[in-house]
Amino acid sequence: MKKKLVTLVVLAAMILCMVAGCGKGSAKGESSNGGKTLNIYAWNEEFKGFFDKYYASKIPADVKVNWIINASDNGLYQQKLDEALKGQSKASADDKVDLFLAEADYITKYADSSYTLDISTIGVTDYSNMYDYTVKAASDSKGVVKGVSFQCCPSGLIYRRSIAKDLFGTDDPAAVQEKLNSWDKFEAVAADAKAKGYYMTASFAETYRVFSNNCTSAWVNSKNELHFDDQINAWIAQTDKFIENGYTLTAGVWDAEKQDQMYATGKTLCFFGPAWYFNFCMGNAQDPEKGCPGDWAVIEGPQAHFWGGTWMLAANGTDNADLVADIMKAFTVDEETVSNLVAKEGQYPNNKKVAAKYAEDPNFANAFLGGQNDVAVFSAMTDNIKWENHTIYDQQLNEGLQNKLQEFYKGAVSKEEAMNNFYNYVSETFKTIVINK
Amino acid sequence: MQNKEKKVKKKKGGISYAKWGYIFILPFFITYFIWSFLPQVLTFVYSFFKIYTEGLTEVAPEFIGFGNYVDLFTKTIGDSKTPTILLYAGNTMIMWILGAVPQFLIALLLAVWFTNLRLNIKGQGFFKTVIYMPNLIMASAFSMLIWTVFNPTGPVHMILENANLVSKEYDLFFSVTWARGLVAGINFLMWFGNTTIVLMAGIMGIDNSLFEAALIDGANSRKVFFKITLPLLMPILTYAVITSLIGGINMYDVPYILSKGNGTPNNTTTTLIMFIQRLLGPSKDYGTAGAASVLVFIFSAVLSLIVFKFFISKDGMRDNTKKGGKRK
Structure with missing residues (x-):
């Protein structure tokens, strides 16, 4: 009898364990208080x-x-x-x-x-x-x-002061902004930097957000067809040129290869990012031994954007x-x-x-940026931020395009293959987006 | 003997132990039924429906017959004629074969060495543990490790760079040979120990007198291996190959992590399961993913049958009836 009881208990325990996965209770209504x-x-x-x-x-x-x-x-x-x-x-x-x-x-x-x-x-x-x-x-x-x-998140151009001094003879933010305030000037500086053994940017996708957050149309149109904005096409054209001329590296925006360029030994002039960027993503530059805190400054750069x-x-x-x-x-x-x-x-x-x-505080200075008041710089840029042309597909499309083009920039595929792979990625990821090549 | 059994039965008042056996294995069958069998049936049913999510809204299912299957076999990349699903199936098989061939060759060799009475290798326990070790690490952790070591800022890349074998810009994970080779290499390292132990068990199950008789008759090691060990090992070898094949078709985490989910370069490391995972991304396309899963199921079944037929010919089966436990 005792044995039977034990057996039953064991069985019950086994079945309970199985069923425990199912949730219980249901609550209606929108919000309440007192949760623990x-x-x-x-x-x-x-x-x-x-x-x-x-x-x-x-x-x-x-x-x-x-x-x-x-x-x-x-x-x-x-x-x-x-x-x-x-x-x-x-x-x-x-x-x-x-x-x-x-x-x-x-x-x-x-x-x-x-x-x-x-x-x-x-x-x-x-x-x-x-x-x-x-x-x-x-x-x-x-x-x-x-x-x-x-x-x-107004986003600016973050540059290395020492490299700017070597290239322009000055590291003053206002003077550097003057040298980099349009894409044409940006490309011209890239050529000079290359001649002196520097990279303009450390990732092929470094300027992606600058273009993509200035799009005048959304990723898909009213018929849900995939659509390339002029800004996206301009980014592709510029990146093709930058890779071909060796102005930038083939690393992705988050890759270690790019992050290594933030060390004191780095040879890269420009990074793009908002305030969270130098705090959260430039750890290598902040490193007290291998980094170069203080050797940076932020300016608006060629095009206002947010990230x-x-x-x-x-x-x-x-x-x-x-x-x-x-x-x-x-x-x-x-x-x-x-x-x-x-x-x-x-x-x-x-x-x-x-x-x-x-x-407005004259005493507020960011030591990482060589004593520059970054809040004042970003403050001036906030008026230019617009929120439009966003879709629910943006994250996957922005990442997908960068990933597939990276294969082209790394020399693994032709540009046509890269674009076809992107279309294929879109069709596998989103059921409803129509692709008209 | 028989008398005693009868006595026991009488004493227990006709309790059927078999009943308790069934009751104790019942939880497994219930679990299997609810969490494996039903989802399988549902997957099959879904494969005939259009069912997906747009944003956060699920689009009501709509019956479309074989529409999803037709889609899978008509979708190609660019001007290519090969349907993408066949492309992915090809990738999966190539990476499995690249890993499985060395895996079985080395496992066989080690199994024969470890069980050879003449060699009588010392410290077997140690070696068995060491070769099994990689299998204890999670595949994803192992892949992460390999990625860290081989990526452009990792130590292997630095060594190759210093030896002037690759340029600084060269990314091993964007080369078809390296990318597929590393996936296969990880699978090989993870599984050869496991296979060795399975095959050793198989070899040890072979009657020792057969080996002794062969040696007395003057057979050399090679002859013993091909004429005695291998034929008698076939059932176990078949089992090992089929499980490895099914594991190979389900290959997912290693290529996913090495290519960051992109199947780089040029989709050459995209496996069938990675493809299904992609379909279940933001669109949660259960219909197409279901159809792809059914195809993977059929693919595994057909390939397993081919392997089975190839390894176990009718003659082979007859030879092995003695130890297979199957008596006619």
């Missing part, structure tokens, strides 16, 4: 760093913060996030997505869907100090605001609505936190008032 786990989805550790430093102490003691971080390569982050959002109504309270981050390339997909909350309903209503494009980007097609960004940006969106069905709203406000409205982001983290804030305070 705050689930935040992100694609890297950048925001987590700021959050831990400037906000974590304000979290109620009984709430656990759970970060779910998936890299964005090949759309992995979106895939995981989509699954979680779709399962939101069935997820148990502790598994519900509360807050998630989205980048410029795909924010439209989430903002213009029912999976995000109208943030005015949870108490985030003051957008007066935010830059217009960041609000527009996070709005759905009817103009309902779904999220906020803690960054504003990236991290938006915080509230997931529909969150059970920590007040906390989510408070986090959003802390990183955009709360002047103390925002000032910390600027002064200690080198960010350009999404708060015009704080930005103006630092831009």
